[in-house]
Amino acid sequence: MIAWKRLRLAAVLGLTVGVLGGGAATADSAYRAFGDRGRPQDARRTITVVMRDNSFEPQTIRVRAGETVRFVVRNEGALLHEFNLGTREMHRRHQREMQTMFEHGMMTATSIGPVPAQGGSHAGGPHAGGHQVGHGQHMAQMHHNDPNSLLLEPGQSGELVWKFTRAVELEFACNIPGHYESGMVGRVAFVR
Numbered sequence: 030m031i032a033w034k035r036l037r038l039a040a041v042l043g044l045t046v047g048v049l050g051g052g053a054a055t056a057d058s059a060y061r062a063f064g065d066r067g068r069p070q071d072a073r074r075t076i077t078v079v080m081r082d083n084s085f086e087p088q089t090i091r092v093r094a095g096e097t098v099r100f101v102v103r104n105e106g107a108l109l110h111e112f113n114l115g116t117r118e119m120h121r122r123h124q125r126e127m128q129t130m131f132e133h134g135m136m137t138a139t140s141i142g143p144v145p146a147q148g149g150s151h152a153g154g155p156h157a158g159g160h161q162v163g164h165g166q167h168m169a170q171m172h173h174n175d176p177n178s179l180l181l182e183p184g185q186s187g188e189l190v191w192k193f194t195r196a197v198e199l200e201f202a203c204n205i206p207g208h209y210e211s212g213m214v215g216r217v218a219f220v221r
């Protein structure tokens with residue numbers, strides 16, 4: 030049991046280095062090519078996005094370069110979904126990271142974080158609300174503090190304020206394994 034726990038911890042820590050270390054430098058700053066976290070007081074417009082299993086509504090978002098938009102995103106599906114602003118290449122990279130997180134139990138098809146570990150968990154401990162939080166959830170959340178991304182469990186809503194600085198080929202996508210391929214991708218169209 031102890032050996033198993035150590036193994037799992039090692040796996041998660043190893044993954045952390047991989048996800049947040051190596052790839053992160055590029056992946057995390059890549060969004061700066063087209064925008065950055067916006068200031069809520071600069072948002073003149075709110076765009077509501079609904080996520081289902083597996084689609085986005087609407088499928089196209091129209092924005093202007095220089096505009097700050099407040100996104101309200103609702104997960105009305107029964108599965109875990111992501112709203113992520115990025116280029117096709119960024120999404121491809123992120124899909125590989127998500128795949129690894131799934132393989133390590135850091136998220137499941139319906140929730141962030143592993144199935145509660147037997148024998149209680151550690152780092153983080155019980156949070157407000159009596160929720161047990163293990164390394165997996167911590168890491169998944171850390172990763173999803175990216176300003177260009179929201180990861181929402183079924184029934185959850187979230188907000189993301191984004192400043193679009195430059196017109197580039199851009200998509201909003203869900204990078205949970207299999208979802209992009211099955212249609213969870215939409216186009217960001219820059220208008221003048």
Ligand SMILES: [Cu+2]
Binds near residue numbers: 110203208
């Ligand atoms: Cu999805």
